[in-house]
Amino acid sequence: MNKISMNHCKKIHYRVYTAQAADFENMVESLLQQLPEGEVVLRLIFFGSPLNNEQYVLRRSLLWKKIESHFRNKLPATSYVSQPPLNAGLTLEVHSYEIDVNDMVCYRKSDNLSYVLLTNEEGCFMYAGGFQGDNIQDSIEKQSTESFKKIEKLLRKEGFPINSIVRQWNYIEQITQNSNKEGQHYQIFNNARGNFYSLGNWSNGFPAATGIGTSLGGILVDFDAAVLTSPYCFVTPIDNNLQVAAHSYSIDVLKKVGEKNFTPKFERAKSITFGDDRFIYISGTAAIRGEQTLVGVGLKRQLQVTIENINQLIGSAQLCMLRVYLKEKSFYEEAHELIEQYKLHIPISYMQADVCREELLIEIEGIAVGNRSGL
Secondary structure (H helix, E strand, O other): OOOOOOOHHHHEEEEEEEEOOOOHHHHHHHHHOOOOOOOEEEEEEEEEOOOOHHHHHHHHHHHHHHHHHHHOOOOOEEEEEEOOEOOOOEEEEEEEEOOOOOOEEEEEEEOOEEEEEEEEOOEEEEEEEEEOOOOOOOOHHHHHHHHHHHHHHHHHHHOOOHHHEEEEEEEEEOOOOEEOOOEEHHHHHHHHHHHHHOOOOOOOOOOEEEEEEEOOOOEEEEEEEEEEOOOOEEEEEEOOOOEOOHHHOOHHHOOOOOOOOOOOOOEOEEEEEEOOEEEEEEEEEOOEEEOEEOOOOHHHHHHHHHHHHHHHHHOOOEEEEEEEEEOOHHHHHHHHHHHHOOOOOOOEEEEEOOOOOOOOOEEEEEEEEEEHHHO
8 A cells, every 4th residue: 555645644633722711802812822833723613602693793703803813814714603612611623734845725715714725645625614694593494505505606616526525514503493484493404405415426425424503603514625636545434334324314203394305414424545544534423223312311321322333433443532512511520421431532522512303412523543454
């Protein structure tokens, strides 16, 4: 196998920083002061607790100004997610990269949203986010459609096919809520995503993805995309033998919205192989076996099954970051204690968020790195 010098698996890093509760502006400044030096920052995701959508918009605007002041003309993809951190006043997740002479980095904007292009001998990689409708008070359907139109516009601009999206994060305000006129928010979003994805060819699997609730903020979509050019690099969808693929769910687990209802279009995980190494995006994972939720078993058992499902996906690869979503704030101490027993010694963030099914108490997503022999 050809040895690709210092590939993505070695050069990309994931970190989590926290700021204790204080004035929002001070918390942002505190987090920005903790950013790693000597690396290119690809993506910033701030997790906070605005009181209402008016405050969310104001804080988002303030955040953008702080980012522009800090990074000037080298703006990373940035998102502000309305999910209360469970161990901080404001949490920041950072995706960064150690560049070398083979890497070329470009910072650009589309619809006033910053994104990063990274090009090297392995391919071209796009890190983009913050895609929202023009008005977060609009219907979930309109916001979802507008978000995907902005994504389509960006992909077309840069010559990336739709199926180059390898990882997608979908944040949906009040995800399980049913609007009187529209239906369930998550199903509405799934229908908009299905319509968008119908423009592409997904013969090599859909993206890895998370569909998770937020308290406020409407619809928000982030994504990573990759166009690989090396014969030693390729993308592989990963199934879990213990679960039905989400895109193959039966009508029994869908919420009817209109005449056509799309299944959630994502893979349980997706790996990118770089020579002898592989990088794994782990989708939002929960206590589902087959296509049914484990109901009435409590947080501890749901967490155990979630970890078992993740281990099925990554095999011998090693976790390097986790993001934990808990339905109730009161679950934090127990969940933290249980996860600490796995002795992972990696960055882990904890947020309060509704999961896509009412009966689910916890969902976990993450990143893992391993060698090609683990495929």
